[in-house]
Amino acid sequence: MKIGIDAGGTLIKIAIEEDGQLTFKKQPSAEIEEVAAWLTTLPEARVALTGGKATFLQSLIPHDAFQSIEFDATFRGIQSFLEQLNISLDHYVFANVGTGTSIHFADGDNQLRAGGTGAGGGMIQGLSYLLTELTDFNEVTERALSGDRDKIDLKVKHIYKGDKTPIPGDLTAANFGNVLHNMHDMTFTADDKLAAVMGIVGETVTTISIHAAREFKTEHVVYIGSSFLNNALLREVVMDYTVLRGFKPYFIENGEYSGAVGTMRLM
Ligand code: ADP
Known part of the structure; x- marks a missing residue:
């Protein structure tokens, strides 16, 4: 054994x-x-x-x-999962979204650390607690799915108010940047706050990952880590944002x- x-x-x-x-x-x-x-x-x-x-x-x-x-262990494991899935990538970037987030370039033989961010699973847990007093990870991820980020996050189209936008209007201009605009006529539920937490973590991780991918001249970004477990909203934010920016996201089953x-x- x-x-x-x-x-x-x-x-x-x-x-x-x-x-x-x-x-x-x-x-x-x-x-x-x-x-x-x-x-x-x-x-x-x-x-x-x-x-x-x-x-x-x-x-x-x-x-x-x-x-x-x-x-090195994480890279070797990813290679083994990709082989099993018959996914053949010569070059890719992988982002390991654990307690913190670590980002790496990978080719067929080696990995090289490209950077990281403190936005990750630990931030999901800590910020969620500060905003909602919830500590159970699965409750946090499930409730986030019913939340409305639009009340909390300021989008580019909110700033341009109907004018033509120089970048896609649905991009986030400022995470949490809509709160003071809406504080008098809206209430922010725990679910809304949790959705915004997934938003800031997902968008931060994606931004850093695709910058690394661009530097490394690859379009493939592999995302792993337990932060994605039972966390459909985080996956959706990361997937949609990676695609919107013109890169190809991969989520590996059991990648954690x-x-x-x-x-x-x-x-
Ligand atoms: P690490 O190697 O740093 O422990 P992981 O890839 O295991 O990293 O990810 C840890 C993150 O996974 C936690 O910060 C949390 O966001 C998330 N997570 C998923 N499931 C659980 C769970 N059952 N208990 C605690 N955290 C969980």
């Missing part, structure tokens, strides 16, 4: 390979001791680790685990396990 583990800032992603069959599970990083206790019951397993909490997890388990650099699968493949 082989086990690949990406111990991240928020979630521990686990890939298990047995008899050629891959299965996945995840656990909050706060429960790292439980993951260690589970591994301790599997002394024969070959274990590969990666992620910010890999060294700490190694200190809790009896295995002499293989460790790889997170960015790229680091876990990759470190196992590198072992």
Whole structure:
């Protein structure tokens, strides 16, 4: 049995390979001791680790685990998912939208970090709490779907008021920039605020990703990370904005396990 583990800032992603069959599970990083206790019951397993909490997890388990650099593991995992999906890309940019967001250039052989942003899954959780006091990720993502961003976000067409716009009118001119215009005659529900949170995170991640793609002269942008889990609105914002800007977005099923699968493949 082989086990690949990406111990991240928020979630521990686990890939298990047995008899050629891959299965996945995840656990909050706060429960790292439980993951260690589970591994301790599997002394024969070959274990590969990666992620910010890999060294700490190694200190809790009896295995002499293989460790790889997170960015290389993630790249290796993405390559393996793309192969399975029969998607062949010579060059692409990938954005890993985890607790924070890391953006990378990739060709057939290597990845190179292009940059990142603090807008990501941690921002979704923290800002959502500050605005609505909700802490459950799935409740946040589901309620965001019923929200109306238009009351909160200022679009280009709102500024141009019917005049011809120099860029598409539906582009966001200022995230949260419509609040003071609407504060006297509209109420902002929790759902509206959550939708605006997905908007600012999705648009920030996309903007940085497509700038990297342009610099790298590729049109392909692969998005992974647990922030997209059960989060149809974030996917929609990222997908629509990437397409609007003339690039091709890809979302990989189970892509959040790229680091876990990759470190196992590198072992
Ligand atoms: P990391 O490796 O930094 O932990 P992930 O790719 O696992 O990154 O993404 C973490 C983000 O995933 C969280 O910040 C949150 O937005 C989102 N998320 C998705 N599902 C959950 C969940 N069940 N519990 C907490 N966060 C979740």
